[in-house]
Amino acid sequence: MSIATPPPQPSSAGIDLPRPFLDWFASKGWQPRVHQLELLARAEAGQSTLLIAPTGAGKTLAGFLPTLVDLTRRGRPKPGLRKPGVHTLYISPLKALAVDIHRNLSTPVEEMGLPVEIETRTGDTPQSRRQRQKLNPPDILLTTPEQLALLLSHKDAERFFSDLRHIVLDELHSLVTSKRGHLLALALARLHRLCPHLKATGLSATVSEPDLLRQWLVPQRTGGEMAGIVTVAGGAKPDITILKSKERVPWSGHSARYAMPEVYEAIRQHQTTLLFVNTRSQAELLFQELWKINDDNLPIALHHGSLDVSQRRRVEHAMQANSLRAIVATSTLDLGIDWGDVDLVVHVGSPKGASRLAQRIGRANHRMDEASKAILVPANRFEVMECQAALDANYLGAQDTPPLADGALDVLCQHILGSACAEPFRADDLYAEITTSAPYAHLPRETFDRAIQFVAHGGYALQSYERYARIKLTKDGTWRVAHPSVAQQYRLNCGTIIEAPMLNIRLTRQRKGGPLRGGPVLGKIEEGFIESLVQGDTFLFAGKVLQFEGIHENDCIVSKASDLNAKVPAYAGGKFPTTTYLSEQVRKMLADPSGWDRLPKQVSDWLAIQKAKSIVPGPRDLLVETFPRGNRYYMVAYPFEGRLAHQTLCMLLTRRLERAKARPLGFVASDYAVAIWGLRDMGQMLRRGDLSLSGLFDEDMLGDDLEAWLDESYLLKRTFRACATIAGLIEKRHPGKEKSGRQMTVSADLIYDVLRSHEPDHILLQATRNDARTGLLDIGRLGDMLSRIEGRIVHKDLEMISPLAVPVMLEIGKETVHGDDVSDALMAEAAEDLIRDAIGADI
Amino acid sequence: MRAALKTVEQVTAGEALAIDYAGSEVLLDPAGAAWFAAERLLVVSDMHLEKGSSFARRRVFLPPYDTAATLARLAAMAAKYDPATIVSLGDAFHDDEASERLGDDALRAIGAIARGRDMVWVTGNHDPSPPEGVPGIPVDMLALGGIVFRHIAEAQETGHEVSGHWHPCARLVRHGKAVRRACFASDGVRLVMPSFGVFTGGLNVRDEAYAGLFHAATFRAYMLGSDRVHAVGPRDLYGD
Incomplete structure (x- = not known):
């Protein structure tokens, strides 16, 4: 800035x-x-x-x-x-x-x-x-x-x-x-x-x-x-275009590989180009693809939050010195740091939100009275519509920054402990102070009192920990820290950024045989990703194809791979769903054939065939299609409410279809649609009245079905882990400490299970549920959608897959959702193999 | 580590896996208990009762329901198998004073489980002195039907030995997905029990700590699934 x-x-x-x-x-x-x-x-x-x-x-x-x-x-x-x-x-x-x-x-x-x-x-x-x-x-x-x-x-x-x-x-x-x-x-x-x-x-x-x-x-x-x-009124309107590619825009996927030659040409024609993508894995992929065709050896760099700090600094300095021609970056560069003379922003993939697009374009051209120049590169056909909607919104100045949530209860608990560390407090005074802050202005007193009880001794109905309390109510009516170590505990755990446990990525020079250690650190990577690798697997990181060798203490040891086809890091973070505003615009665009001529011809043709073969839903309708394919029966619905809400919807629909004996086998959710497949013909069940769509999509699925599912959801466990850490129930993992005596640690999942079965109304479970409404489960948005489509579900029974269904159908097999079912299946499969091996050996 | 905490009904309904051990059949229950039918003997290990209150002494307030939940699981196992003898293979209590912190409900629950049976408390490193005020006999180790039962496996032991202490767990990786679960670890001679407590983590069977305990060729991790036990061979197992 x-x-x-x-x-x-x-x-x-x-x-x-x-x-x-x-x-x-x-x-x-x-x-x-x-x-x-x-x-x-x-x-x-x-x-x-x-x-x-x-x-x-x-x-x-x-x-x-x-x-x-x-x-x-x-x-x-x-x-x-x-x-x-x-x-x-x-x-x-x-x-x-x-x-x-x-x-x-x-x-x-x-x-x-x-x-x-x-x-x-x-x-x-x-x-x-x-x-x-x-x-x-x-x-x-x-x-x-x-x-x-x-x-x-x-x-x-x-x-x-x-x-x-x-x-x-x-x-x-x-x-x-x-x-x-x-x-x-x-x-x-x-x-x-x-x-x-x-x-x-x-x-x-x-x-x-x-x-x-x-x-x-x-x-x-x-x-x-x-x-x-x-x-301050905005300066000149930015000059945004959508890449009109001569190539075929793919049906699905997020790589935008098809557009690389055109993106590279745009880089060549500008002084400095900033290329934004939504996730770190997309950044790695884009960087790799650009270098494959970088015949002029242009200085193109990579920047994302997982890379080693020193490498990031080098890129930043090079950027400020104007010695780079292009930089591929994720949201780490969203915020207002000065990036030298950028004259073009290329957004690869949909920006997923109107305000996000505006903020990212603002990175180009720091002289506000000159028009910034930007090119949007949709990665698939739905993204073409999404990019068009974002462009329209930018022209109109429409904003879709996320709504502000009520103050989180885990943060409240942390703050109460911090307050006690500063000085003894009276509950009435602290409550009065806290409710002057906007996010907590409507905090009920009863909730505040439960938060104090939580800080004091866990806030359990079974009050067995009072003698070990962290803060105590004294005779003069003030709450005081019970022991000096409490302040130390607070300071170690202060903050709200709970990062997934990370391992250093270390590039070893030693090959086969030698001990696995040493070498420069390339950056950090989520432990969860590493857990899914076995020795010899390859992945993209820091612009290199790396081969996983093993784990030594907190290091993930890798070597340079000769293989050019790598797995891509499946980073947990960075995948945000399309905003409600943009989704609504896409639904409107879809519903209005008179505006299709603004879209590239291959996209408008696609929609026209959909109109001829199936139905184009109205802006408030939910289209549900059923059709057979292979030996399975499919149901595809198009709520356009973002990936997170769709995943939750799929989980709940699958439960209901199971009860209706439709024998569902699996599902997949994209930002636009959901597909569920099973062994029984759902189209026929609907025709015969064995299944009703209004019943299937009834809002009451957010009642018992949701509760029952939450019991097992690993997503909720992940949310709970963050809440429990912020609130101070479990201690933050500090680097280097966690490996000592792993069998002595208590996992947050176990605490969650015990708490759910013994005290479902505990303040931390309340905090977890609040987070789930907007976070990983997006229940709030799902609820809004279900009430929007009530009485507006349009069903089309088809003999074969519709054009609109192609993108989500192509996602099948690319992404599956983890859960106990999958885990059990994996173990059973391994056990069966073992038996087969044993029997084979006997013969 | 273990699949989600189960209701007593689900714990009871789990399908045990029969293995041949020391010449007789032993049932490995997905709840983490082993049933020696010939001796009518039920073995559990590392219950770590009162782990919650032990942490509370350091002002970390885990839900105070771990003891009740673990004992409910033990009661379910006792009802399912109706053992003549129950052996707790050490670390039944998270620390040496834990048995003194047991509430009345917990004491009653232990009393009910032990009623009409022999209750044997093998001492462990977490609870070296015998528990006070709970029914049963404290022992350092136990030999029964040609099998030695002790808390920590001894490397020089050559016969059949059942132990606990390490909280074994195994990590299976297939199709780019990983599953980490508590397990029974055995090569057919030595058997290391999973921990039975609801708040206990696990140590991967690939860890150096297990070096020299098992014959690699016959090693199996009997992983605890949500309703059954899966025998997994070394080929599929990975370190953490």
Whole structure:
């Protein structure tokens, strides 16, 4: 995020900028922008403000200008007088962004010779500097939500923040949608109490509901209080096109391999191209494909969150030095870091959301008055429609940022423990403070009290742990930490980022025979992925094809593979479903043949054949097709509600079909459709009335069927593990420790099973269910869909597969869902082989 | 590790796998217990009762229902096989003071399980002194029907030996998918029992800790499936 302020604009009169600022602007030939002065004026009037501005609008300087002016007026502390504490806190979602801002802010501060000290404090800051910062704090402290929570949990937090005047929250739109945002909201509520005159400035990209962010910034006392808002209109409309490929657009898949020559040509014709993909595995694949045809040896680099830090830094430096022609990246580059002179953004695959597209395009061209240029490359035919919808939305300025969820209960539990570590608290006071934060404004008192019980001794109905309590209610009515070790426990477990256990990928030089160790680290990879490999398997990572050799302690040892056809890393993260807004647009597009001519001919032809052979559903309808194929019978439905909600739907439909004796065998879910197959003719069952679609898709499936399924769902267990760790029920795994005595550890799955059968209403199970509504199970979206389609299900019984069904049918076999059934089948198969071998040997 | 926690009915309904061991038939139950029909002997190992309250002493508050859940499973096994003798093969209690923390309900449950049977508590490394206030006889080891029962397998033992301690589990990888489950580990001479407690993790049978205990050629991991036991050979097994 550059703070440079290009071409002059009309200056806003009447603002009294100190001399050094006027001189500095003059020396650069610039003038302060209207919104920068506006923010200054509001801050001087003591108001909190939300600034919504596109990239390149000088957001950072706008956020810090009030601080710099105030500190300049205050001047350096007189010798002998107490040096004031931190004046301004800056919170960023990324460590890298804090470091970047430090650099960008230091330049004007040095050039103007301002009496301002700026320092960062992140997880990487050495202990000695942290200590020094507490004794001798800088004027501006740049930090992260976790570090702020830690600072607030110290006994001297109140003194440390006594001089705080201003807090700047960067990339607020991205922070507020996560549990980190909840942690930050609770910290902000504390700061507002400690410093009643605190002004909060939120910096945000365009969002669908700015009022929610305005409420987020200020204490909610009567409810609905809002910070002021300053909106900077977007610059020139971006120039976005959808790649009109001469090649055939595939039916399914996510690789967009067909378009590589055209993408490469676009790279050649531009100075610097940023290529965005949705997942790390797509990034690896795209990088590999581009290098296969990189005849000109263009410097093309790869950047994603799993790569080793030093490699990422090298790429970032090369990018800033403009020595790269293209960079393939995932969302690690979504946030506002300065990336040099990008003149083209290529999005490979659908961006899956209108706002996400806007934010990613903003990466190109930091001069907001020039049009950014972007090309969308749909990976399959449904994505063609999705890209068209995203493009339309961008033109209209439509936004589909995710709705804000209520504050998570596991984060609440963590915060309560942190509060007790700072100072003894009264439940009434803490409840009053917490409910001033927007995400927790509607927190029921009863839930808060249960959270305290959980923190104190687990909150179980069977109260057998009271004598070991972490916090105790004392005679004066305050809750106090029962033992000094509790604060240490809190500090080790603070934070909300629960990463899947990761292993280092180490490239060994030794081949066969020698011990498996040594070699450079290429990055980190999820343990879950490695678990599915056996020695000799190959996969793509860091742009190389690697062969899995084995695991040594926390290292996954690999060698360079000669094989060019690798398995692709199946990363857990990064696969987000299409947003509700975009899905709705795609349904509308599908329902309206008069607009099909805007789509590439091969896509409109495809839809026309669908119309002739089956049905094109209306925008609110659910089309269900049934047809035989091979010796199986298929049912394909098109809800267009995203992969997660579809997976949940499939699980529940399969249960119901089993009960109806349709003998289902399997299912597959894409972002657009679901397919279920079985041994009985479901079309015939529907015709005869043995099966009813309205019954099958009835909303009541979210009742008992859901509960019964949740009992066994590994997805819910994964969600529970995260909640239990954040809430402090189980301790975070710390690198290096976990391998000692694995049989002594308690797995979260076992705790989940015991808790579900003995105390289904426990606060952590409540937290888990809340997360499941929006998270991995997307139950909320499924519920909305079921009520939308009530009475609007259209059935078409076909003799053969329909054109629309082809994409989802092609997914069959590519992806299957794990579960106990699969596990049992695998073990049974291995046992059968063993028997067969034994019998064979006997004969 | 084990498939999802089962109701008592499901635990009872599991289908045991018969193996030939020390000249007689032994049933390996998917709940993790072994049934020596000739002796009417039921063996379980590593129940780790009161593991929850043991963690609570370090202020980690696992659900306090582990003892009740484990004992309910043991009661179900006792009802299913109606043993004359039940042997707990050590680490029945998670720590040396655990038996003192047993609640009244747990004591009653143990009493009911032990009623009319011989209850034998082999001591383990987690519970070296015999439990107080619970019915049964504490022993260091036990020899019965030509089989030695002890908590930790001894490398120099050459005869049939049944032990626990390691919480064996096995990892099977096929078709790009992995399954990790608790298992009975045996080469036909030595048998290492899976842990029976609901809060217990497992140590992969490929770990160095098992070195020298088994004959590789005849080794089997009897993996605990959700309703049956699967015999898996070394070829399919992988380390963690």
